Each structure stands twice: as structure tokens, then as C-alpha cells.
């Protein structure tokens with residue numbers, strides 16, 4: 001399986017990249033990001049670029065892939081609606097439309113979040129934007145899966161680049177670890193996210209939206 005990964009420098013993406021490199025079913029990983037992942041592996045190739053809206057210059061390099069794991073995303077905290085929509089909807093759909101055209105059989109996995117609003121009509125801005133993003137991705141691909149984690153425990157040295165987020169994860173590590181065992185509805189891990197993405201890309205899944213509990217069951 002050949003995989004394109006967006007967001008490999010982020011907390012979720014780092015964990016997903018680790019699992020892809022560990023799994024023999026994944027033969028190649030192409031990371032597309034604003035900076036290099038910092039990992040070196042014979043399976044890994046990287047494209048570092050600034051433009052996440054137009055991929056015409058690198059289209060030939062994006063063809064021939066079986067799956068895309070889209071872990072690029074931002075928190076809505078402190079962000080106005082227009083900017084959040086641009087970074088969430090515009091950037092995701094620009095990449096997805098290009099990939100769907102170049103790889104019509106591809107499985108697309110998108111990291112969204114618990115509480116996403118599929119109706120696109122609710123009162124919470126981020127949830128509406130994620131809902132529209134999910135809905136339009138589901139129309140683009142034959143196989144698309146929306147991962148809606150709640151809390152995520154970083155494992156295997158995965159770190160958030162945002163200092164305060166990392167501090168919270170360090171402070172709550174024992175609690176998260178315990179919750180991940182007793183309350184899989186609310187907590188998953190970066191390892192489980194990566195393992196589950198590989199599994200759905202390989203075998204499919206009975207429904208397109210996976211909550212934390214579904215991710216943990218894979």
C-alpha cells in the first residue's frame with residue numbers, strides 16, 4: 001500500500017507516520033508538509049512546500065497512491081470563522097480534489113473530531129465547518145473515512161509543537177493513559193489512530209464515520 005500523508009509534523013500525523021513506517025503492509029509513504037518530518041526511512045519521501053491550495057506543479061508526484069491520511073488541521077481556539085474555514089475546508093478540499101482526480105480508487109482518511117456537525121446547521125462554528133468538510137469529502141471518493149477522535153494520548157515520543165498543548169499532555173499523561181483503558185469512548189492514542197487508518201485503507205469499514213470507540217476497536 002502506497003500512502004500520502006498530510007500533517008506529518010503534527011501530533012496526530014507524527015503518530016500515523018510512525019505506524020506507517022512500522023507496518024509492512026505500507027510500502028511507501030509520501031509526506032506533504034510545510035516542513036520536513038525529521039524522520040529518515042527508506043520507505044519515506046517528502047515534499048516540503050508552502051502552497052496547499054494548488055498542486056498542479058507536483059501533480060505527477062501525487063499519482064499512483066492507494067490511500068491518503070489527512071492529518072493536517074488546526075484548532076479553532078482564538079481563530080475567526082473565515083480563517084478557520086480557510087485552513088480547514090479550503091486546504092483539505094484542494095488537496096482532496098487533486099488526489100481524487102489523480103487516484104480515483106484511493107481511500108481518503110480525514111482526521112476530524114468528536115462533536116462534528118454533519119447537518120452543517122448547528123451553533124458551533126468549528127463543528128459546522130468540519131461537518132461540511134466531511135460531507136464534501138464523502139462525495140469525492142469511492143472510499144472515504146472520517147475519524148472523529150475525542151482526546152488523543154500521544155505515544156512513542158510523539159509531541160505537540162504547541163508548547164502549552166504539550167505541557168497539558170505531559171501533566172495529564174497518567175490520567176489519559178488510565179482513561180484510554182477504561183473509557184475508549186473518549187480517549188484514543190496516536191498509535192491506535194495510525195493502526196486504524198492502515199486497517200480501514202486495507203480492509204474498509206462498515207460505516208464512513210468512525211468515533212473514538214470505533215477507532216479503538218480496529
Ligand SMILES: NC(=O)c1ccc[n+]([C@@H]2O[C@H](COP(=O)([O-])OP(=O)(O)OC[C@H]3O[C@@H](n4cnc5c(N)ncnc54)[C@H](OP(=O)(O)O)[C@@H]3O)[C@@H](O)[C@H]2O)c1
Pocket residue numbers: 006007008009010011012013033034035052071072073074075087111112113114148149150151152160161162
Ligand atoms: N490533538 C488532539 O487531541 C485532537 C483531538 C481531536 C481532533 N484532532 C484533530 O486532528 C487534526 C490534527 O491535530 P493535531 O493535534 O495533530 O494538530 P497539530 O499538532 O497542531 O498539527 C497540525 C498539522 O497541520 C499542519 N498545518 C497546520 N496549519 C497548516 C497550514 N496552514 N498549511 C500547512 N500545514 C498546516 C501542521 O504543520 P506545521 O508543523 O508546519 O505547523 C501540522 O503538521 C486537527 O484537525 C484536529 O482538529 C486533534
